[in-house]
Structure formats: structure tokens, C-alpha cells
Amino acid sequence: MRPLTEEESKLVFAKLANFIGKNLIQLIDRPDEPYCFRLHRDRVYYVSEASMRLAISVARPNLVSLGTCFGKFTKSGKFKLQITALDYLAQYAKYKVWIKPNGEMPFLYGNHVLKAHLGRITEDTPEHQGVVVYSMNDIPLGFGVTARSTVDTRKLDPTAILVFHQADVGEYLRDEETLF
Amino acid sequence: MGRRAKNKQGPPAPLAEVAGDNEARRPSAKKLGKRKAEPEQESRPGKKLREGKETTAKGSPKKSVSFASQKKSEGKKGKTVNGKSESKKSKVVEESDGEGSCAGWEDVDEEDDVKAEAKALFNDSDDDDAGSAYEGEWEELEMEGEAEDDDPLRGPVEELDLGSDDDDDAEAFVGKLKSRRSKQQDRPDKIIPTGSDASSDDSDEGSEDEHGPITMANMEARSRALDARAAREAELDMEEMQQAAQVDGEDDLDVDMDGDEEGDGEEFHLPTAEEREEEKKAGGPDVHLVQRRMRECVRVLGNFKKLNRGRARTEYVDQLISDIASYYGYNDFLAEKLYHLFPVAEAIEFFEANEVPRPVTIRTNTLRTRRRDLAQALINRGVNLEPIGKWTNVGLQVFESSVPIGATPEYLAGHYMLQAASSFLPVIALSPQPNERVLDMASAPGGKTTHMAALMQNTGVVFANDANKARTKSLTANVHRLGCKNVVVCSYDGREFPKVIGGFDRVLLDAPCSGTGIISKDTSVKVNKTERDFMLLSHLQKQLILCAIDSVSPTSKTGGYFVYSTCSVTVDENEAVVDYALRKRPNVKLVETGLEFGRPGFTSYRGKTFHQSVSMTRRFYPHVHNMDGFYVAKFKVEKPTKTRKAGKDEKVDPAAEVVEQETIGFDSEEDKMYIEESKRKAMRAKGLRVPPRNRAPPASAAVTAAA
Numbered sequence: 001m002r003p004l005t006e007e008e009s010k011l012v013f014a015k016l017a018n019f020i021g022k023n024l025i026q027l028i029d030r031p032d033e034p035y036c037f038r039l040h041r042d043r044v045y046y047v048s049e050a051s052m053r054l055a056i057s058v059a060r061p062n063l064v065s066l067g068t069c070f071g072k073f074t075k076s077g078k079f080k081l082q083i084t085a086l087d088y089l090a091q092y093a094k095y096k097v098w099i100k101p102n103g104e105m106p107f108l109y110g111n112h113v114l115k116a117h118l119g120r121i122t123e124d125t126p127e128h129q130g131v132v133v134y135s136m137n138d139i140p141l142g143f144g145v146t147a148r149s150t151v152d153t154r155k156l157d158p159t160a161i162l163v164f165h166q167a168d169v170g171e172y173l174r175d176e177e178t179l180f
Numbered sequence: 181m182g183r184r185a186k187n188k189q190g191p192p193a194p195l196a197e198v199a200g201d202n203e204a205r206r207p208s209a210k211k212l213g214k215r216k217a218e219p220e221q222e223s224r225p226g227k228k229l230r231e232g233k234e235t236t237a238k239g240s241p242k243k244s245v246s247f248a249s250q251k252k253s254e255g256k257k258g259k260t261v262n263g264k265s266e267s268k269k270s271k272v273v274e275e276s277d278g279e280g281s282c283a284g285w286e287d288v289d290e291e292d293d294v295k296a297e298a299k300a301l302f303n304d305s306d307d308d309d310a311g312s313a314y315e316g317e318w319e320e321l322e323m324e325g326e327a328e329d330d331d332p333l334r335g336p337v338e339e340l341d342l343g344s345d346d347d348d349d350a351e352a353f354v355g356k357l358k359s360r361r362s363k364q365q366d367r368p369d370k371i372i373p374t375g376s377d378a379s380s381d382d383s384d385e386g387s388e389d390e391h392g393p394i395t396m397a398n399m400e401a402r403s404r405a406l407d408a409r410a411a412r413e414a415e416l417d418m419e420e421m422q423q424a425a426q427v428d429g430e431d432d433l434d435v436d437m438d439g440d441e442e443g444d445g446e447e448f449h450l451p452t453a454e455e456r457e458e459e460k461k462a463g464g465p466d467v468h469l470v471q472r473r474m475r476e477c478v479r480v481l482g483n484f485k486k487l488n489r490g491r492a493r494t495e496y497v498d499q500l501i502s503d504i505a506s507y508y509g510y511n512d513f514l515a516e517k518l519y520h521l522f523p524v525a526e527a528i529e530f531f532e533a534n535e536v537p538r539p540v541t542i543r544t545n546t547l548r549t550r551r552r553d554l555a556q557a558l559i560n561r562g563v564n565l566e567p568i569g570k571w572t573n574v575g576l577q578v579f580e581s582s583v584p585i586g587a588t589p590e591y592l593a594g595h596y597m598l599q600a601a602s603s604f605l606p607v608i609a610l611s612p613q614p615n616e617r618v619l620d621m622a623s624a625p626g627g628k629t630t631h632m633a634a635l636m637q638n639t640g641v642v643f644a645n646d647a648n649k650a651r652t653k654s655l656t657a658n659v660h661r662l663g664c665k666n667v668v669v670c671s672y673d674g675r676e677f678p679k680v681i682g683g684f685d686r687v688l689l690d691a692p693c694s695g696t697g698i699i700s701k702d703t704s705v706k707v708n709k710t711e712r713d714f715m716l717l718s719h720l721q722k723q724l725i726l727c728a729i730d731s732v733s734p735t736s737k738t739g740g741y742f743v744y745s746t747c748s749v750t751v752d753e754n755e756a757v758v759d760y761a762l763r764k765r766p767n768v769k770l771v772e773t774g775l776e777f778g779r780p781g782f783t784s785y786r787g788k789t790f791h792q793s794v795s796m797t798r799r800f801y802p803h804v805h806n807m808d809g810f811y812v813a814k815f816k817v818e819k820p821t822k823t824r825k826a827g828k829d830e831k832v833d834p835a836a837e838v839v840e841q842e843t844i845g846f847d848s849e850e851d852k853m854y855i856e857e858s859k860r861k862a863m864r865a866k867g868l869r870v871p872p873r874n875r876a877p878p879a880s881a882a883v884t885a886a887a
Contacts, residue, residue, distance in 0.1 A: 048666070051641045054617070055668045057681040064649075064669040065656045084660040104589050137557070139593045169592035172661045180656040 001040040001055070001063065011079040012037065012044055012070065016089075019081075019130035019143060023092035040065075043072045043180075044079070046088070065180060082179065083142065083167040086132070090140035093132040095122045097146075097163055104135050107142065108170035116158035125150045131163060142168030448476040450491055450499060467507070474503045474528070481524045500524070504531055510706045517714075517750060518696060520786060526803070533803035534699040540578040540585065541568055542596045543604065543627070545662045546634045549595045551576065557590055571776060572604050574634075594661040599627040602697070602800055602810040606688055606745035607631040609773040609798075609814045613738050614639040616685035621674045621728055622692060624651035626658035632688070633664035642667045643681070647674060675723050678730040685739030689728040691721045691757075693748040697809020700802065718752045725761045729768055732817040742768070742815040749801065749809040751785045758797060758813045759790040767820040770796045773812050777805065781813070 004012065017024050027035070027046070034049045040063060047055070047067025055066045068088065071081040081089075099107060103117025119136050127149045133142045144163040153162060171179060450473075451459065459465050465473075477500040480487045488496075497519075505515035508531050519527045542565075544551040551567070551574055558565060562582035568575035576596075578585055585591070586598055612618045612632045623629045623644040633642050644659065646652050649671045659667045672680055674689070694717055695705045725744055732742050744761075746753050758781070761768065770793040778798035783790050797813035860870050 051666060051668060054641050054643075054681065055670075058668065058670045058672075059680075062670050062672050062680075064652045064671055065659070066668045068665050069656075069660060087663050087665075108589060108592060135589060139589060139595075141589065141593065169589075169594075169661070172592055172657050173587060176654055176657045180653050 001038050001045075001052075001060065001066075004037050004039050004044065008039065008044075008073070008079075009037065011073075015071070015079050015081050018145075019089050019094070019132065020092040021094045023094065026092055027088065035067075037070075038066070039073075044070045046070050046085075069180070081143070081167065083169060083171045084179070086140055086143065086167070086169065089143055090132050090134075093143075095125045095129050095131045095146075096134055097121050097125075097131045097144075098134045098136055098138075099141070100136060104141065107133060107165065108168050110165060110168060110170060110174070112147075112161040112165045113144065113163035114158065115153060115156050115160050115162050118153070118162055121150055121153070121162075123150060127152070130166075133163060133168070140169075142166070142170075448473075450477075450489075450495060456499070456502070465506075470503050470507050474500060474507065477503070478524050478528055504528075508535065508706070509703075511709070513711055514696070514706060514709055521749060521751070529803040530801060533801075536802075537700050538600065538802065538806065538808060541599065541601045542576050542578060542585070543599045543631060544574040544576065544596050545594055545630065546574060547638060547663050548593070549590075554590065554595050557595070558588070561588055561590075568601055572601075572608065574631075575601060575604060577601075592661070594663050597627055597630060597658070597662060599631075600698075600808050602747065602808040603627050604631070605773075605775055605778075605798075605800065605810060605812050606690060606743050607635065609745075609775060609812050610686050610688050610741060610743040611774065612636050612640075612642075612686050616640045616736075616739055617643075617683065619643045619645065619677070619684045619687045619728075619731055621645050621677065621687065621689045621724065621731075622647070623690075624648065624655040626655040626662075628688060628690060629655070629667060630658060630662040630664050633659075633667055634662070636666065638663075638665050640666060643684070644669045645672055645674060645677070647671065675727050677727045682731045683733040683736075684731050685733060685736040685741075687728045687732050687742045688745070689724055689743070690745050690747075691724055691753075693717060693721070693746040693753050694750065695747055697747040697749050697800075697802070697811075699809075701808070714750065714752060718757060721746070721753060721757045722760050725757055726764055729761060729765050729815065729817060734767065734817045734819045740817045741771075742817055743773075744813045744815070746811050747808055748811065749799065751782055751788075754799070754811040754813075755781050755783075755785065755790050755794050755797070756788070758794055761815070762791050762793075765817075768815045768817050769793065771814050771816045772796055773798050773814045775812065778812070779804070781811070 013024060035046060036049055036052060038045045038047060038052060045067045051067055055063065068084060069082060070085040071079055073079055097113065098120040099113055099117045100119045103113065107113055113133060125131060125146055127146060129146050131144060131146055132140055133144060134140050144166045146163055147161050477496050481496050484493055501516050501519050502512065504510065504519060505512050522530055544554050555565060555576060563585065564579040565576045568577045590596065607628050612635050614636050616636065617640060618632055620629045620632065620642065624646040626644065629642060629644040644655060644667050646655055652669055652671050656669050659669065694709050694714060695702055699705050729742055732740060734740055744758060775798050778800050780795040781797035781799055783792055783795050800807055800810040802809055863870050
């Protein structure tokens with residue numbers, strides 16, 4: 001467990017900013033309690049400083065997880081956001097997509113969001129923008145990247161892909177072994 | 181979706197049925213089985229009434245009869261046609277009400293089929309009629325039907341009682357338990373289909389085949405046949421109940437016994453040791469014989485003074501235990517161990533209950549949602565559920581579900597956790613407070629850990645430990661899925677714990693155990709546990725409990741509590757371990773668990789006596805509480821110095837100190853020669869010339885002076 005280096009933080013913040021934009025500041029300067037980012041075995045954890053200090057007592061080979069895992073650094077040095085970060089992304093997301101009940105299960109099985117399944121979308125979402133996907137009753141289901149801007153979606157046919165799938169809560173069941 | 185399509189969902193239910201339905205749904209002391217069976221029986225007359233309606237409508241084609249008058253005449257006609265059968269029917273219903281609902285319960289499937297067919301039939305006729313000239317009237321009828329139809333749909337939702345502070349909940353829970361228990365009590369009689377049951381089933385099927393497809397004409401006859409069968413089965417049930425009552429009855433046993441034996445034609449004979457040997461060689465007795473013998477043994481042991489026939493009590497007990505082992509498939513060791521936990525009749529109940537699965541329960545994750553909202557969301561997905569009981573305000577019991585309950589979007593979004601009802605108990609007993617430091621020593625797969633984090637509202641810190649690294653994966657996944665942000669997951673052997681980090685406000689130890697409380701979940705326990713396993717496990721548990729107690733900070737302002745729990749019912753994993761901890765750590769004491777139900781722990785068991793306060797711990801049994809067998813003990817850890825000095829140690833210590841003072845001091849005179857000897861040895865080792873022995877005193881004097 002160690003703090004992130006300069007380059008690492010840059011990668012992480014760039015990824016986060018794609019989803020929550022300026023709200024990133026809310027994550028770093030929290031009014032309630034100081035929080036910090038920590039790297040442990042290639043994974044980035046976002047944890048309150050009080051928890052972090054106590055977790056220092058746990059030896060490195062025995063520590064499995066602390067706080068919330070945001071994602072991991074791949075072997076090629078890229079940062080990949082994981083579904084476990086959804087809580088914070090959903091809280092601060094700038095652009096949102098709601099999908100209809102008939103689109104919930106296809107998305108939870110790891111498919112992209114089609115236009116036919118689109119319920120609502122934030123106005124003026126640009127292309128290739130990170131968005132959080134919600135069900136119609138506002139349960140966050142995952143996140144992804146838009147394939148088209150909101151304006152372009154109007155003239156698409158119903159089977160066209162609207163949001164590229166990046167992560168969904170179904171991974172808790174599918175990828176439990178590899179997630180941690 | 182037109183009005184007709186909606187109507188197709190089912191024929192409009194008459195008001196009487198709605199009332200009946202609601203009554204059944206109200207959390208009263210009625211059984212689940214009854215609730216299903218009853219509206220079924222009552223709905224049939226309703227359908228016939230409609231049949232009557234159609235005929236009247238057809239019979240008077242030209243008149244535009246007002247709805248009210250039409251209804252009246254229908255009622256009359258319906259009555260004249262069906263009056264006889266209806267009166268008979270109501271009688272049958274009453275009977276089966278009085279004599280236990282088993283018959284109704286068994287009927288449900290076939291009756292459902294009949295109903296479905298009937299529905300299709302009636303809907304067809306509806307469609308035909310809709311085309312005719314009386315559409316206006318039919319619309320009226322349908323409107324009426326819809327109005328009634330809506331009620332039962334809305335009924336359950338409204339009736340669903342989620343208020344945690346409602347008295348009815350508890351009553352319902354108790355009622356359910358009771359009914360469950362009574363059902364299980366007469367199970368031993370029913371577990372093997374008797375000859376009469378089988379034959380009656382066969383004949384029924386045969387008669388159904390004879391009748392062929394259901395038509396309007398034979399509908400009535402069929403329903404009458406069904407009723408007759410229900411009555412027959414009710415009678416059979418009655419007989420069985422009476423038999424059971426005879427077994428249980430204590431006052432008039434002598435009379436009954438004589439009658440029984442005459443009826444059976446053979447006297448109960450307890451096999452001798454030789455006979456049992458022979459029986460074993462022959463490949464074991466058949467099931468019916470074993471069952472009957474068990475019943476007899478239970479009866480005799482229940483009233484041994486009157487009923488023994490010159491045989492020793494141990495012979496009966498041995499026979500019963502070996503029969504239990506062979507009947508339920510336990511190894512002899514475990515059968516005996518579990519048998520001795522209960523009185524005779526209750527032991528059988530316990531073994532019976534282990535054959536029946538426990539209800540599926542879920543826990544609402546209060547970090548994400550509320551129970552009311554979750555229940556609503558799941559009901560919309562076709563899940564039939566109800567609050568567990570008054571003792572918890574986050575638990576829901578799932579009766580049936582049309583979707584996999586472990587893969588709904590709500591589950592994946594972390595709104596609930598699939599968790600046995602018994603797993604709520606240790607966390608409720610621990611009752612962690614916000615901003616505390618809490619340890620869960622053996623936490624995978626995280627049901628209790630996430631419950632604790634939810635109770636602490638994501639403040640403070642929860643250390644979730646599990647020795648098995650592979651299991652920490654699912655633990656971490658669950659922690660993240662349920663949105664617990666204050667959890668640190670680590671993987672140590674629990675016995676290392678106060679060394680890793682200590683000073684916790686509260687500690688939960690859900691110790692690894694033999695699993696004798698969850699035999700219904702994992703039947704392999706029946707055969708794969710030996711005496712050695714129990715010894716090893718209780719040894720491990722004793723080590724863990726001391727480590728857990730040492731991890732608690734006695735100076736904690738808000739806490740200083742420790743909860744020990746197992747999913748086992750044996751005494752050497754529970755009371756014995758707790759008693760050991762009380763003896764080893766004088767600064768801990770047992771306190772009330774805060775659980776208002778459960779049996780008190782044993783203070784003495786088969787020659788062992790435990791500390792009196794062990795009765796404050798709680799035991800939970802499958803046959804009594806309808807949850808897994810479980811054990812919960814809550815300790816309060818106090819500052820060690822105060823209690824120790826004030827107690828017996830004060831008397832012991834001074835004496836010990838005196839002894840120590842005597843022994844510890846150096847006796848220089850005595851040591852002189854040893855010192856001298858080692859000096860000479862050292863000199864020789866260095867290659868120096870060793871002085872002769874008689875010159876030793878001056879050298880030693882110099883040494884002492886230097887010292």
C-alpha cells in the first residue's frame with residue numbers, strides 16, 4: 001500500500017474526469033472526512049484516512065482490500081476503471097443514460113446499450129463521453145462511453161449501439177474470481 | 181391490452197372470495213398451505229354462478245333485463261341447479277378446516293389444473309357471447325367483474341405489512357412457527373406413503389382419465405368427486421392425527437395401548453442384541469419396520485415407568501439411536517450426540533426438521549434502500565415475500581419467486597443480501613454503533629460483515645478477516661456490491677489477531693464449526709463428522725475465543741463487547757467453549773444477548789457443569805424457531821486489573837511472593853565452589869596455567885570483592 005505517483009494520479013484522474021468532470025474536486029476535498037487514494041497490488045483504493053491508518057497494521061501479503069476499489073493498472077500501464085467505482089461515479093456523474101426495463105437484463109449480461117432500450121439521456125451529451133447507466137427507477141447499473149452525441153441519436157435505427165459497455169453490476173456475479 | 185384481454189387473466193372473483201382471500205392474507209395464525217387451498221375451494225361456486233348467468237342470458241334473449249333483476253334470477257337459478265352440491269361442498273370445507281389442512285394442501289396442484297381448464301373454457305364462451313347481440317349487458321357484467329378483479333390484485337400489496345413496529349408481525353411469526361411445528365409433529369406418520377394413500381391417488385387419476393376432458397356437463401360431477409376425495413383424505417388425516425395423539429397422550433395410555441395392539445394384531449417387541457446382529461447381517465430392516473419401532477420406542481421412553489416390559493431403558497435408547505441413524509442416514513456417533521441434546525420426542529422432531537429446507541430469507545441493505553421499497557420492487561418482479569418477524573426490521577422471507585432471487589438487478593445493485601435468518605442474530609446481539617472499530621474474525625462470505633457496516637452507517641472501521649484466501653474474493657465482492665466503504669479486508673489466521681491489530685470496540689467471532697445446525701443445507705455433515713473432528717474443532721474454537729477476547733479493548737467507551745456464535749447445536753462447541761473462556765479470562769462476563777427469543781444455554785449437561793451465567797446465552801433450533809440451528813453468546817470485556825486484584829488472586833499472590841523471595845536470592849557461600857570450578861575451566865580453555873585447588877580461596881575472595 002502506497003500513495004500514487006505523479007503519473008499514476010494523472011492517469012486515474014483523467015479517467016475519472018471523463019465521467020464526473022469537475023466534480024472530481026468533491027472526491028479529493030471532502031467536507032466530512034479526509035479521503036485519499038492508495039495503490040495496493042496494482043489496484044487503486046479510495047479510502048478515508050482514518051481507515052487507511054489502521055490498515056497500515058495489516059501486512060502487505062495479508063491485506064486484501066480497503067475502502068472502495070476504483071480500478072486497476074494493467075500490465076501495460078493503463079488505468080482501467082472497475083464496476084466497484086460505480087458508487088462514486090453514480091453520485092457525481094455529469095452525463096447519465098436511463099434504460100428501459102426490457103434493456104436491463106441485456107445490459108447486465110455485458111451487452112452494449114441499443115437505441116431501442118434507451119429510456120432517457122442527458123441533453124447535449126457529446127460523443128465518446130463517459131456516462132453512467134441507470135435503470136428507469138434510478139438504480140445505477142454500470143457505465144460506458146457514448147457512441148453518438150444526443151443530437152445524432154435521433155436519426156438512428158433502433159438496433160444501433162448508443163453506449164459502449166465498459167462495466168456493469170452483473171460482473172459481481174460473472175467475474176467475481178478476477179475482480180479482486 | 182383491451183378490457184377483454186384483461187378479463188382473460190381470470191374470471192371475476194365474487195366478493196365472498198375477495199373477503200376470504202384478504203382474510204387469509206392477513207397475518208393471522210393460518211398456515212401457508214391453507215391460504216392457498218382455501219380460495220380455490222371457494223372460487224368454484226363463483227364460477228358456477230357465472231355459468232348460471234350465461235344460461236339465463238341465453239334463455240331470455242329479447243328482453244333487455246335490468247342488471248339487478250337479472251342478477252337476482254341468476255342467483256336463484258344457480259342455487260337451484262347447484263344447491264345440493266354447494267351445500268355438500270361447504271360441509272367438506274368445514275371439515276377440512278377443522279381437521280388440519282393437509283388434504284387441501286395436497287389437492288392444490290390438481291385443483292389448479294381444473295381451475296385453469298375451467299378458466300379457458302369460460303373465456304371461450306365469453307368470446308362467443310361477446311359476438312352476440314347482448315354485448316351491452318356483457319360489458320356491464322365485465323365492468324363489474326373488473327371492479328372486483330382489481331381488488332384481489334391490489335389486496336396483497338396493501339396487506340403486506342412492512343411496519344416494523346406492528347404487533348401483528350410477531351403474532352404472525354409465532355403462529356407460523358407453531359403451525360410449522362405441528363405439521364412436523366405428525367410428519368413421522370406421513371413421511372412414507374401408506375398403502376391407502378397410494379391407492380386413493382391411483383383411483384383418482386383413473387377416474388379423471390375416465391371422465392376425459394372437462395366439459396360443462398361433467399364439470400359438476402368432477403368437482404363433486406374432488407370434494408369427495410378431499411373429504412376422504414381429511415378422514416385419513418384424522419385417523420393419523422388420532423394415532424399421533426395416542427402416541428402423545430399420557431393419561432389414558434394403558435387403555436390405548438391395549439386397544440392399539442389388538443388392532444395391529446401383533447405386540448411390539450424390542451429386538452435383543454442378537455436379533456439386531458442378525459438384522460444387520462440380513463442387510464438392515466425395512467423402512468416401515470424401523471419407523472414403527474421408532475414410534476414405539478419414543479412412546480415407551482416417554483412414559484417409561486408404566487410401559488417398560490422388563491427391559492432396561494438403555495436398550496430402548498440404543499435401539500432408537502440406531503434406528504434414527506439408519507432411518508435418517510446419520511453415522512452412529514453423530515446420531516447419538518444429537519439425540520442426547522433433547523428430550524426423546526423433541527429429538528425426533530429435530531431430526532425431522534433437518535430433512536426440511538429452511539425458508540429463503542433476504543436482508544435489506546439499508547445503505548442503499550428501505551425494506552418497503554425493496555419489497556415493492558421485488559413484488560413487481562413476481563416474488564412472493566413477507567417480513568420475517570418482529571425481531572428484525574430488515575429481513576424478508578421469500579415464499580416463491582418467478583425469477584432467480586440471486587440475480588435480479590436489485591440484487592446486483594446491492595439492495596439486498598441472500599442470508600439465512602439465523603445469520604442476523606449475532607449481529608443484532610453485537611449491535612455495533614457508528615464510529616466504532618469492529619472486527620469480524622471469520623467473515624466470508626460477508627453477510628454479517630455488511631450487516632455490521634450497514635448498522636454503523638458506513639462510519640468507523642470494520643475489519644473483515646478470513647483465514648481462507650480464496651473466500652476473501654467473494655467477501656470483497658459482496659462488500660463492494662453492498663456499498664460498504666468502511667471495510668478493510670484481510671486474510672490472517674484468526675489466532676494471530678491481537679498481534680496484528682487490537683483495541684477493537686466490538687468483536688464478532690462466528691467460529692468455524694461442525695455445522696450440525698445446518699444439516700438441512702449441507703447433508704454431508706450427517707456422515708463425515710467423527711469424534712476427532714469435534715475435538716479438533718472445539719480446540720480451535722477455544723484458541724480463537726481467547727484471541728478474540730484479547731482483541732477487545734476493555735477501555736472502550738461505547739463498547740467492549742464480544743459475541744461468539746456458531747451454526748452448531750452441540751454442547752462441546754458452544755457452552756463448553758464459552759465456559760472455558762470464562763475460566764481463562766476472569767475479566768470477561770456474559771451479558772444478555774438482547775435477543776428476545778431462543779432457548780437459554782445449558783448450565784449442566786451430561787455430568788458437566790458450566791458457569792451459572794451460561795444460561796444467558798441463546799440456542800436456536802430448526803424445529804422450534806424454523807431457522808438454522810444456532811448459538812449466540814455475548815460477553816462484556818472489563819478492565820483486567822481491577823477484577824483480578826479484588827478477587828481470589830489477592831490471597832494467592834502474597835504467598836507466592838514470599839516463596840519467590842526465598843528462592844530468588846543468591847547464596848554466595850554455596851555458589852563459591854561452582855564459580856571457582858567454572859573459572860578454572862575457562863582458564864584451561866584459554867591455555868593458561870591452572871592454579872592448584874588448594875589456592876582457590878584467595879582467588880574467589882578477590883572475585884567476591886570485585887563483585
